[in-house]
Amino acid sequence: MSIYVSEFAHLQIYSYPLYKAMEDGYVKEPAVATRENFNPAKFDNERDLERLKLEDGIRVHEETKLELELYARENNEKLVKPFILIVAQDTNHAEELMNIIESDDFFEGRYKGKVITVHSNQRGEEKDETIKQLLALEDPNSKVEIVIHVNMLKEGWDVTNLYTIIPLRAANSKTLVEQSIGRGLRLPYGKRTGVPAVDRLTIIAHDKFQEIIDEANNPTSIIRRGVVIGRDVAQTEKKIVTVESNVERSLIDELVGTTESTSPEDEKKIEMKRNIAETIVKQAC
Numbered sequence: 001m002s003i004y005v006s007e008f009a010h011l012q013i014y015s016y017p018l019y020k021a022m023e024d025g026y027v028k029e030p031a032v033a034t035r036e037n038f039n040p041a042k043f044d045n046e047r048d049l050e051r052l053k054l055e056d057g058i059r060v061h062e063e064t065k066l067e068l069e070l071y072a073r074e075n076n077e078k079l080v081k082p083f084i085l086i087v088a089q090d091t092n093h094a095e096e097l098m099n100i101i102e103s104d105d106f107f108e109g110r111y112k113g114k115v116i117t118v119h120s121n122q123r124g125e126e127k128d129e130t131i132k133q134l135l136a137l138e139d140p141n142s143k144v145e146i147v148i149h150v151n152m153l154k155e156g157w158d159v160t161n162l163y164t165i166i167p168l169r170a171a172n173s174k175t176l177v178e179q180s181i182g183r184g185l186r187l188p189y190g191k192r193t194g195v196p197a198v199d200r201l202t203i204i205a206h207d208k209f210q211e212i213i214d215e216a217n218n219p220t221s222i223i224r225r226g227v228v229i230g231r232d233v234a235q236t237e238k239k240i241v242t243v244e245s246n247v248e249r250s251l252i253d254e255l256v257g258t259t260e261s262t263s264p265e266d267e268k269k270i271e272m273k274r275n276i277a278e279t280i281v282k283q284a285c
Helices: 018-023 046-075 091-101 124-135 173-184 206-215 246-256 264-284
Strands: 029-035 083-087 115-118 146-149 162-167 200-204 226-229
Touching (some): 029 046, 046 083, 046 091, 046 162, 046 200, 046 206, 091 146, 162 173
Parallel strands (some): 083 162, 115 146, 162 200
């Protein structure tokens, strides 16, 4: 009598949920963002709220871009160029958003030619070109900084340089968490760096901030904290600057920030940060 032992006889299946990967530091740390002292009651027009979320998403994006370049220079690592993912309601909405972002009155038109839309209506050469641009997103030489999609980027599409998500499609907190952030959790350096902006995936969700934070009380939630624009991410009001572009100067000042320390080491780092910020901002314009 012969006894055959399956090669899978001793196979053990382990469950390793995403929240455990979060705790163990194997993926980015998702954080939901709102604006300091944000009051949703002030926004009767949904388009005004969308505009605010887009602008604050840009602020997070620019700060992340600076921190990533600073980290790469200081640690002799590859340069990682981040991008924003915007979730639109439908194809018409996606086109409206693209027109807003590429308009002259949105950060003085500095994102013209840096936005692509991904939706089911694309065919032929347009679809082929979009796929080509999506595949090149991790290339630091890619001009694309913003991707607007309508239910096209399914599971299996993930990249290491997605750092900011702006969901503008109606969704409850659980759906928003599960469907949006899984695409951007991979770490570009394979491990956490200890630099918050480099290790964080930020979801701009002013109108659902408290709802998602409440959901984070669930021990299996992958969102454990929030980011406040105006405290954790710099925020300045629009002011007229005569010497230099209002947007350029404001962005540079926001990105560099201020410090109380005057040690030579701190001053050297601030100078390096300002040089990088000026290069990033001026190249984009």
